[in-house]
Amino acid sequence: MSEANLQTSAVIPQVEVQSVKPLKRPPGPWRTAWSKFRRNPYAMSGLVILSIFVFGALFAPWLTKYDPAKIDLMFANLKAGTDGHLLGTDEMGRDIFARLLYSARISLTVGFSVAIGSVLIGTMVGAISGFFGGFIDTCFMRLVDVMNSIPLLFLNILVLAIFGTEFRYMIIVLILTSWMSVARLVRGTFLQLREMQYVEAARAIGVSNFGIIFRHLLRNSSFPIIVNATLMVGAAILSESALSYLGLGIQAPQTSWGLMLSNAQEFMLVDPLQAVYPGICILVVVLAVNFIGDGIQDSLNPRQKMSERRLDRWRKSFLKSKI
Amino acid sequence: MTEFIIRRTLQSVLVLFLITLVTFGLIHAAPGGPFQMMLAPGLSPEAMEIQAHNMGLDKPLPMQYLHWLGNLLQGDLGYTFKNHVPIGDIIWPTVKNTFVLMSVAWLLTLLIAIPWGIYNSTKVYSLSDQSASFISYIGFAMPTFWFGIILQQIFSIKLDWFPLSDMYSMDKEGQIGDLMMHLILPVTVLTLSFLAGYVKYSRASMLEVLDQDYIRTARAKGVREGKVVYKHALRNALIPVITIIALDLPLLVAGAALTENVFNWPGMGRLFVQMAVAREYSVLMAITLLIAVIVIIGNLLADLLYAVVDPRVQLGRKGGRSA
Amino acid sequence: MAEKLLEIENLTAGFLTQSGTVKATEKVSLSINKGQTVCLVGESGSGKSVTSLAIMRLIDYNSGAILEGSIKFQGDELAKRSQDDMIRVRGNKIAMIFQDPMSSLNPVYTIGDQIAESIMLHRKKSKKEARKIAVDMLRMVGIPAPEIRAKQYPHELSGGMCQRVVIAIALACDPDLLIADEPTTALDVTVQAQILDLLRGLQQELGMSILLITHDMGVAAEMADRIAVMYAGIIVEEGSARDVFARPSHPYTEGLLKSVPGLEGSRGEELYTIKGNIPGLSQLPEGCRFHPRCPHAKDICRQQAPPAFSVSEGHQASCWMYMDEGGAAAWKLESNPEVSR
Numbered sequence: 001m002s003e004a005n006l007q008t009s010a011v012i013p014q015v016e017v018q019s020v021k022p023l024k025r026p027p028g029p030w031r032t033a034w035s036k037f038r039r040n041p042y043a044m045s046g047l048v049i050l051s052i053f054v055f056g057a058l059f060a061p062w063l064t065k066y067d068p069a070k071i072d073l074m075f076a077n078l079k080a081g082t083d084g085h086l087l088g089t090d091e092m093g094r095d096i097f098a099r100l101l102y103s104a105r106i107s108l109t110v111g112f113s114v115a116i117g118s119v120l121i122g123t124m125v126g127a128i129s130g131f132f133g134g135f136i137d138t139c140f141m142r143l144v145d146v147m148n149s150i151p152l153l154f155l156n157i158l159v160l161a162i163f164g165t166e167f168r169y170m171i172i173v174l175i176l177t178s179w180m181s182v183a184r185l186v187r188g189t190f191l192q193l194r195e196m197q198y199v200e201a202a203r204a205i206g207v208s209n210f211g212i213i214f215r216h217l218l219r220n221s222s223f224p225i226i227v228n229a230t231l232m233v234g235a236a237i238l239s240e241s242a243l244s245y246l247g248l249g250i251q252a253p254q255t256s257w258g259l260m261l262s263n264a265q266e267f268m269l270v271d272p273l274q275a276v277y278p279g280i281c282i283l284v285v286v287l288a289v290n291f292i293g294d295g296i297q298d299s300l301n302p303r304q305k306m307s308e309r310r311l312d313r314w315r316k317s318f319l320k321s322k323i
Numbered sequence: 324m325t326e327f328i329i330r331r332t333l334q335s336v337l338v339l340f341l342i343t344l345v346t347f348g349l350i351h352a353a354p355g356g357p358f359q360m361m362l363a364p365g366l367s368p369e370a371m372e373i374q375a376h377n378m379g380l381d382k383p384l385p386m387q388y389l390h391w392l393g394n395l396l397q398g399d400l401g402y403t404f405k406n407h408v409p410i411g412d413i414i415w416p417t418v419k420n421t422f423v424l425m426s427v428a429w430l431l432t433l434l435i436a437i438p439w440g441i442y443n444s445t446k447v448y449s450l451s452d453q454s455a456s457f458i459s460y461i462g463f464a465m466p467t468f469w470f471g472i473i474l475q476q477i478f479s480i481k482l483d484w485f486p487l488s489d490m491y492s493m494d495k496e497g498q499i500g501d502l503m504m505h506l507i508l509p510v511t512v513l514t515l516s517f518l519a520g521y522v523k524y525s526r527a528s529m530l531e532v533l534d535q536d537y538i539r540t541a542r543a544k545g546v547r548e549g550k551v552v553y554k555h556a557l558r559n560a561l562i563p564v565i566t567i568i569a570l571d572l573p574l575l576v577a578g579a580a581l582t583e584n585v586f587n588w589p590g591m592g593r594l595f596v597q598m599a600v601a602r603e604y605s606v607l608m609a610i611t612l613l614i615a616v617i618v619i620i621g622n623l624l625a626d627l628l629y630a631v632v633d634p635r636v637q638l639g640r641k642g643g644r645s646a
Numbered sequence: 647m648a649e650k651l652l653e654i655e656n657l658t659a660g661f662l663t664q665s666g667t668v669k670a671t672e673k674v675s676l677s678i679n680k681g682q683t684v685c686l687v688g689e690s691g692s693g694k695s696v697t698s699l700a701i702m703r704l705i706d707y708n709s710g711a712i713l714e715g716s717i718k719f720q721g722d723e724l725a726k727r728s729q730d731d732m733i734r735v736r737g738n739k740i741a742m743i744f745q746d747p748m749s750s751l752n753p754v755y756t757i758g759d760q761i762a763e764s765i766m767l768h769r770k771k772s773k774k775e776a777r778k779i780a781v782d783m784l785r786m787v788g789i790p791a792p793e794i795r796a797k798q799y800p801h802e803l804s805g806g807m808c809q810r811v812v813i814a815i816a817l818a819c820d821p822d823l824l825i826a827d828e829p830t831t832a833l834d835v836t837v838q839a840q841i842l843d844l845l846r847g848l849q850q851e852l853g854m855s856i857l858l859i860t861h862d863m864g865v866a867a868e869m870a871d872r873i874a875v876m877y878a879g880i881i882v883e884e885g886s887a888r889d890v891f892a893r894p895s896h897p898y899t900e901g902l903l904k905s906v907p908g909l910e911g912s913r914g915e916e917l918y919t920i921k922g923n924i925p926g927l928s929q930l931p932e933g934c935r936f937h938p939r940c941p942h943a944k945d946i947c948r949q950q951a952p953p954a955f956s957v958s959e960g961h962q963a964s965c966w967m968y969m970d971e972g973g974a975a976a977w978k979l980e981s982n983p984e985v986s987r
Contacts, residue, residue, distance in 0.1 A: 142337070142338070142341060143341075145338050145341075146338055146341045146342050146345055148618075149338055149339075149342060149615045149618045149619055150342065150611055150614065150615055150618070151580075151614060151618070153580055153581070154580070154595060154610070154611060154614060155611075157580075157595060157596060157599045157607075158346070158349065158599065158607055158611060159349065160599070161598075161599035161600070161602060161604075161607060162349055162350055162352070162604070234463075234464065238464075238466055241466050241469075242466060242468060242581055245466075245468050245581070245584075246581070246584060246596050246599075247596075247600055248596070248599060248600070258466075261466075261468065261469055261472060264472070265472050265475075265585070268472070268475070268476055268480060269480060272476045272480070272481075275469070275472045275473065275476060276473070278469075279465075279466060279469035279470075279472070279473065282464075282465075282466050282469065283461070283464050283465050283466070283469075284464075286463075286464035286465075287460065287461070287464040290460070290463060290464055535749060536744055536745075536746055536749040536750045537749060537750055537751055537752040537753070539704060539707075539744065539750070540744065540750045540751065540752070540812070540815070541752065541763075542704055542707060542736065543702060543704060543736055543737060543741065543742040543744075543816075544736065544737035544741075544763065544764045544767065544815060545732075545733045545734065545735070545736035545737030545738055545764070545767055545768060546733070546737075546763065546767065547733055548729065555752055555755075558754045559752070559753065559754055562754075632754075633753070633754065634753065634754060634799045634801070635753055635799070635801045
């Protein structure tokens with residue numbers, strides 16, 4: 001049955017459905033998910049918007065001739081459009097459009113590396129904790145308790161204050177404060193899988209348990225992990241901008257949307273628009289990423305009750321983005 | 324009940340103890356030792372040693388930790404490095420200021436969010452419902468501090484309706500009317516950013532309850548629809564909402580950090596950022612601990628509250644059924 | 647002739663979905679006399695619960711609606727009443743009990759309060775009096791130590807006890823009609839029998855009518871005066887319990903009876919099952935709705951929906967089989983068979 005048929009099967013009368021032969025090979029879960037995802041307008045527009053930002057970040061040097069860090073007080077506070085400065089210049093004569101583009105590099109790098117890093121760490125911690133159980137598991141659970149008792153923004157600030165505000169430290173810190181949800185998810189799946197028949201069977205024939213469970217784990221929980229990771233991209237971008245705004249993240253001459261906002265606030269009497277652009281960039285990117293995450297989730301488990309799932313998601317992103 | 328409280332309290336004490344270990348450990352893991360940069364630059368090695376000895380820095384780490392913990396238990400938070408001010412004197416006033424800001428924002432959020440969410444649950448997909456979900460999407464993706472900056476630009480700079488920042492105007496210290504004017508913008512930011520989550524949450528919780536069999540029973544009894552919603556459904560729907568709110572309370576306190584910085588509000592969050600920039604580790608440790616205590620008390624309260632509202636929860640033992 | 651309490655005529659009820667209206671019942675006609683027990687039998691998804699929700703007008707709250715037809719209760723039309731008028735009928739003249747007693751009671755109120763609420767609403771009693779009546783009701787439905795039970799919460803009671811409480815709530819205002827939607831399905835077999843006994847006893851004591859909805863032919867055999875069999879939203883057979891059991895006249899009823907262990911067929915024989923599944927509401931077959939599963943399906947069954955044929959006095963079946971027998975009295979030969987009933 002083609003995808004088109006799947007789509008309309010709900011209205012085909014019973015008789016006709018019965019006459020259609022069952023599929024020889026059903027489409028894989030990834031393909032089904034993609035075909036659903038493709039039909040979700042929000043998710044697709046999110047994907048398009050994110051692609052535009054990724055493109056802008058990758059090809060920043062070709063998209064603008066200006067150096068985002070070049071200070072030239074002669075050309076400070078130019079209006080948009082003068083001298084090829086698409087959005088004008090800031091109080092130090094830096095081209096705003098160029099800064100926005102190069103900031104996208106920082107934000108997206110932070111977003112994706114934090115997501116990937118915390119998925120790796122979370123999967124590892126969760127798998128070890130779920131597999132060995134007992135003392136190791138207890139230690140891990142207490143650690144999660146501790147982590148959850150300190151608001152993440154405070155923890156981030158604390159660590160950056162101690163180790164210094166370097167880009168790599170920020171990424172490490174954000175990873176170290178975001179792996180918990182993935183770890184919990186993986187641990188839960190591991191605990192479930194451990195009880196299953198085939199693990200017993202494998203043990204009987206002497207196959208390494210951990211390997212088997214790990215393989216099944218990847219098969220069973222890769223989708224939820226991906227959704228989780230998507231949400232983490234948005235949360236990490238928000239955290240990065242907050243930290244940079246507070247002066248504990250990205251430092252000049254590097255540039256980031258949060259840092260731009262911090263400058264803009266100082267000079268908002270002079271040029272109010274400067275505070276608008278970076279904020280909109282953050283908003284749009286995070287919105288796009290969240291839409292994609294939503295779309296993936298919808299395309300993966302349509303059976304889960306809508307309200308429950310949304311509830312969970314709202315809570316997660318709610319807590320993430322506000323702390 | 325008592326047994327439960329004791330068990331939970333012991334658990335909390337353990338978590339707190341771990342937090343002291345983690346924060347202490349973090350700070351002492353700083354490159355070059357925690358207090359290196361506190362010492363005046365250009366001091367001779369001998370002078371440095373003397374100063375370190377005075378501060379107890381030459382003792383082994385476990386001793387230092389015990390010493391610090393002992394002082395902490397006696398309510399002695401220590402002194403700042405730079406001006407040797409008692410840390411307690413710095414922190415307590417900010418706690419009060421944060422409390423003022425947060426309690427107003429929090430109460431306002433609840434007063435709007437819960438009735439709105441309940442209303443939306445009875446009018447699903449109405450204009451009101453859709454605008455709430457629009458707000459929530461935007462709210463989750465928008466950096467709160469950016470929203471604050473935009474409000475400042477519009478309402479303080481352009482329209483000049485409200486003061487730009489701070490808690491009181493100059494020489495109006497302590498006047499309630501002045502405080503109110505200063506509260507409006509930050510409270511708006513906090514309320515709007517928290518609102519969407521709670522509207523969604525109470526709506527979803529209410530929808531779930533309205534779907535329950537006992538609601539149908541109530542309708543079958545001939546109970547008016549209004550009373551079905553406000554008597555039979557509301558109490559059940561509020562159970563999870565109340566718990567979540569109690570759990571979030573400390574996070575809201577922490578969430579003020581960014582808003583406090585935007586509006587220069589002399590609260591804990593702003594102090595934390597200032598002290599982070601100034602590398603005043605002892606103050607950071609003290610605030611981190613304080614917030615952890617608030618978080619843990621919040622969790623404990625949430626559990627107790629749950630037991631009070633829901634007759635099904637019997638603390639301390641599993642709810643068995645008689646007959 | 648006995649007094650008619652409830653008369654449903656051509657009731658079509660359905661749900662409003664994004665892709666349009668879905669009819670869950672179509673042209674259902676049914677009547678219940680005073681003091682009578684009528685059983686509505688069918689598989690899940692056959693529309694029997696929708697019929698009961700439509701009578702109570704509770705269907706409005708499930709994004710459903712009565713699309714056509716009338717429901718006359720004691721001569722009053724219920725189908726077009728406003729919800730404001732319906733609350734005076736619900737719980738007062740018509741009461742209803744549901745399938746799962748454990749989830750049918752509000753977990754945060756004591757059971758005494760939940761019974762008293764109904765009494766205060768319809769019998770205009772003070773809270774104190776209502777509580778006292780509530781205790782009496784608990785005693786009436788056979789709950790031991792009713793004074794203590796009244797102060798307990800639903801989670802402290804067993805499933806059977808909960809169903810007794812639900813019955814107490816339903817009967818608190820002495821209704822003329824009790825609609826019981828699968829009242830025993832969620833209970834243990836022994837408790838099932840107790841609850842059915844209780845219902846029968848209370849019916850004799852209070853003289854009410856019962857509309858019992860069940861998928862269990864055994865329950866129907868035990869309780870029913872009359873039986874209506876529903877399939878895919880329509881009533882396919884209706885008659886006195888004796889007639890239906892003695893001479894099941896629709897192939898579907900026949901199948902249902904054959905698939906009950908111990909009712910028909912000898913021991914050791916493999917249990918009969920009706921092949922296939924009940925069709926979804928949005929994919930009903932043309933013609934007779936049962937034809938894809940019917941062992942006797944003929945050409946006409948695939949093309950036209952059968953009208954109700956009278957099999958004997960007060961016993962009707964909607965099946966083309968009976969046309970060959972000369973098209974008995976109930977069927978007037980009209981070009982449009984849909985208006986026949």
